Amino acid sequence: MNNSIRVSCTKKNLKLIRDFVTEYLQALELSDILMNQIVLAVDEICANLIIHANHEDPTKTISLAIHEQKSQLKFEITDNGVAFQESKYKEPNIEEHIRVGKKGGVGIALVNRIMDKVEFTSNGTKNTCLLYKKIK
């Protein structure tokens, strides 16, 4: 089964990515909650890359590859947009978000809490995000 997908940078393609991840993981018979969490974490990263790193430019693309390693899943998401600056990232204060009516900024918090390990690297042109999740 094909383990990778490449889509152009439009928000409508997030559904394609979620469907791809769901279908790929089907055989692992994960619980509904775990399956949803994994799909969500990948969706959050892809949404950030499409919207913030590539400004929803449909001429640009992002790629996702899924690797199964023993009891662990590894998701590799790459793009050529603006690199995520992990050093500038701050965990959100949700109560403060509610108080000021802030709409965004909680996606990466979800990813960090769902995944076992999250890595961002960049070689200047190509950015890679790696997500690791133990499943057994």
Add this chain to the structure above:
Amino acid sequence: MKITHEIKESTIVITLDGELDASSSVILDEELSDPEIMKYSKILVNCQNLHYISSAGLGVFISHLQRFEDAQIKLIFFNMQDKVRNVFEILGLDLLMTIVSNYEEALTIADE
């Protein structure tokens, strides 16, 4: 995402059908931004057919919650699927928002 509503006096029941992601949550935001919604004192959100929510969907509720609270409008979620509720729980939003099991319970809480 399909959004429908049913109005009974001061209560509006909003039914969400589909998935709330970065693309589709825009429709929900427009719905909750409509000044008309401030006429109601209770907003009950039926989540039975809400199959997925991402941070963008959560963000819509997060961004309107204070405005509703300031206007003494109760926002209550009901019939939420476990996997969707889990996403609220990951961020602790289940403690900051009102999520109940079913419509009857939502009505009871709304009238308190």
